[in-house]
Amino acid sequence: METEECYDPFQPNCPSRLILSRIGDRWTVLVILALRHEVLRFSELRTKIGSPAPKVLSQTLQALVRDGLVSRQAYAEVPPRVEYRLTDLGRTLLEPIDAVRRWAAVHTGDVLDARERADELVASGAGGADR
Amino acid sequence: METEECYDPFQPNCPSRLILSRIGDRWTVLVILALRHEVLRFSELRTKIGSPAPKVLSQTLQALVRDGLVSRQAYAEVPPRVEYRLTDLGRTLLEPIDAVRRWAAVHTGDVLDARERADELVASGAGGADR
DNA sequence: CGGTATCCCTCCCGATACTG
DNA sequence: CAGTATCGGGAGGGATACCG
Secondary structure, eight states: OOOGGGOOTTSTTOHHHHHHHHHHSTTHHHHHHHTSSOOEEHHHHHHHHTOSOHHHHHHHHHHHHHTTSEEEEEEOOSSOEEEEEEOHHHHHTHHHHHHHHHHHHHHHHHHHHHHHHHHHHIIIIITOSOO | OOOGGGOOTTSTTOHHHHHHHHHHSTTHHHHHHHTSSOOEEHHHHHHHHTOSOHHHHHHHHHHHHHTTSEEEEEEOOSSOEEEEEEOHHHHHTHHHHHHHHHHHHHHHHHHHHHHHHHHHHIIIIITOSOO
16 A cells, blocks of 8 residues: 555655655654653743744644644633644654664764864865965 | 763754754755665756756755765766765665655655645634635 | 744755856 | 856744734
């Protein structure tokens, strides 16, 4: 039932592009990670992920709810209370996200090293007769 | 040697943030995927991934080379020829990328469904007394 | 408390033109 | 062929103020 083999990420309309841009979003992954083990309220989320502006968090949340990855439950109380939790679908996203996290844990050092080396080269060589 | 357990993605300086933003980049993943099985020249890459402007591809490639994920080899010929290939480090990135691809292959349908349902709700209910 | 409305500003992206 | 230079538009991110 998977149509995995006919996926072509080079097509602009490819679904993987959609997911990729989602993951690349500044706050999406943080929200999902924050909800990994707990149900959180709006301001709790804000505190946990360090989101500066409520607008941004609100946007992120709405997009996640729209895509069925997070569910929103509001209580008719005073003061109002709203809880966000991962849906089953949202929980499945934890796997690929963690694959990325694991890669970062293992290889970021290499990337940083490579970057330093490249920057040194630029500073000395390509800087062009700067001494 | 891995320091995986002390990784906190909620820290702004966390390495996983760096990798995430990399993956979210518009062209980075496409370039890596394009170089998966072959060595390609600049214009071949452009054709394959459908990058419209050379500037953008150039930027992407420079960043990838800087981070040690792609290597660049130029030949002193006329006309000039430049080949790009994945480094060993870059090849390791294929794993997490593929995890995301696989997720997309399996679950994008669900996301699209959820999105449609949510949009219908908005159109009928939240549109607000539109009839 | 849980958002929305508004404004600003930066960064990314893209097209075009030009150079080695 | 393989880029760089320049310019411009648009989306996204962020701070602040305000509303239910």
